Amino acid sequence: MKNAKNGKHEKQKSGDPFEPTRADRFSFGLWTVGNPGRDPFGEAVRARMEPAYIVRKLAECGAHGVNLHDNDLVPFGASAGERGRIVGAFKAALEDCGMVVPMATTNLFSHPVFKDGAFTANDPKVRAFALQKSMDAIDLGVELGAKLYVFWGGREGSEADACRDPRAALARMREALDFLCEYVREQRYELCFALEAKPNEPRGDIYLATTGHMLHFITTLAHPEMVGVNPEVAHETMAGLSMVHGVAQAMEAGKLFHIDLNAQKIGRYDQDLRFGSEDLKGAFLLVRMLEGTSGTVPYTGPLHFDAHAYRSEDEQGVWDFARGCMRTYKILKARAQEFDRDPEVRGLLREQADAELEPLMQRYSKKNAKALRAASIDPDAIARKGLGYEKLDQLMMEHLLGVRS
Numbered sequence: 434m435k436n437a438k439n440g441k442h443e444k445q446k447s448g449d450p451f452e453p454t455r456a457d458r459f460s461f462g463l464w465t466v467g468n469p470g471r472d473p474f475g476e477a478v479r480a481r482m483e484p485a486y487i488v489r490k491l492a493e494c495g496a497h498g499v500n501l502h503d504n505d506l507v508p509f510g511a512s513a514g515e516r517g518r519i520v521g522a523f524k525a526a527l528e529d530c531g532m533v534v535p536m537a538t539t540n541l542f543s544h545p546v547f548k549d550g551a552f553t554a555n556d557p558k559v560r561a562f563a564l565q566k567s568m569d570a571i572d573l574g575v576e577l578g579a580k581l582y583v584f585w586g587g588r589e590g591s592e593a594d595a596c597r598d599p600r601a602a603l604a605r606m607r608e609a610l611d612f613l614c615e616y617v618r619e620q621r622y623e624l625c626f627a628l629e630a631k632p633n634e635p636r637g638d639i640y641l642a643t644t645g646h647m648l649h650f651i652t653t654l655a656h657p658e659m660v661g662v663n664p665e666v667a668h669e670t671m672a673g674l675s676m677v678h679g680v681a682q683a684m685e686a687g688k689l690f691h692i693d694l695n696a697q698k699i700g701r702y703d704q705d706l707r708f709g710s711e712d713l714k715g716a717f718l719l720v721r722m723l724e725g726t727s728g729t730v731p732y733t734g735p736l737h738f739d740a741h742a743y744r745s746e747d748e749q750g751v752w753d754f755a756r757g758c759m760r761t762y763k764i765l766k767a768r769a770q771e772f773d774r775d776p777e778v779r780g781l782l783r784e785q786a787d788a789e790l791e792p793l794m795q796r797y798s799k800k801n802a803k804a805l806r807a808a809s810i811d812p813d814a815i816a817r818k819g820l821g822y823e824k825l826d827q828l829m830m831e832h833l834l835g836v837r838s
Contacts, residue, residue, distance in 0.1 A: 453495030460498035468741035485526035492530035503570035537574025542587035552609035590636030661690030667697035695740035709761035
């Protein structure tokens with residue numbers, strides 16, 4: 434329905450606690466729900482949807498925002514007039530539906546010119562073109578209201594490692610990001626960058642393969658305060674890594690600027706499955722950490738679903754997929770809140786605390802070192818004591834399965 438005061442669409446309240454609302458900060462990319470189901474072995478199974486139509490349908494589903502690559506909205510090589518018409522219609526749809534663009538990015542991987550990379554390519558003309566395209570796309574993102582700009586180096590890698598020294602690739606990547614940071618500063622844009630890691634695909638090996646790699650790389654930039662990370666569930670899981678641990682490291686460093694939520698089977702190609710549809714325990718622990726239900730500082734940025742519907746689906750299945758991503762997140766949030774309120778859970782976690790020893794270890798001083806040396810600690814007695822993690826994990830599973838509240 435429409436709110437008579439501001440003329441923007443509002444979702445009718447259903448009384449369902451897991452129904453998505455704008456307050457949940459959920460977003461999807463034009464490339465996610467707009468995915469036509471094409472894969473390397475088969476052509477598209479769904480018709481292309483216009484960007485303005487996607488905005489309206491996502492608003493009906495309860496999403497807060499929509500994200501985009503430059504060419505998801507404006508076709509590659511479009512004239513200035515065509516660009517103006519397309520962007521104008523898209524902005525009108527956003528305004529009419531009360532939707533926002535939290536994040537934008539540049540497609541530096543689809544065009545054949547990027548077959549050897551974009552910012553890291555050996556040909557300086559390719560690197561220059563990548564910077565041209567990125568500056569134009571940054572302008573577009575800012576025009577649409579984006580405050581975050583993601584860089585995924587999909588072609589920044591190699592199959593034949595003899596083609597370049599990886600150190601040269603890292604130097605070129607650094608030069609490009611430093612250049613674009615200075616561009617944003619000169620334009621006085623209120624924009625931060627987030628770097629997205631992936632171990633492989635479409636390249637045999639992609640430079641800066643994990644969130645940990647990215648976090649270190651950021652410290653080498655000229656403006657590290659402008660740059661954070663955008664971890665993705667599928668990308669960490671592909672390499673057999675823990676998404677929860679990667680996100681925790683990013684949060685601890687104050688660098689979790691954006692996040693891509695989806696699902697993935699270990700050891701497979703990048704599947705971008707509906708959030709929570711694989712590794713439900715991992716999804717639960719991720720939501721628990723993002724929401725801070727255990728008493729930690731929560732993540733308050735956009736919750737973006739970088740996933741797409743199964744190839745088996747028609748358009749209705751796409752919107753079922755989108756609602757499913759959001760509903761699963763909200764269900765897991767409720768389960769995490771119940772888990773962390775459970776007195777038995779709290780008791781198991783509290784047993785590990787030591788009010789006398791912990792303050793001594795938090796900061797070195799001669800006094801603390803002397804007190805630690807004098808502390809009476811019986812390692813054999815400690816080793817004999819069970820930690821109760823089996824019970825803790827089972828309690829988590831029972832909350833996750835909805836049989837304990």
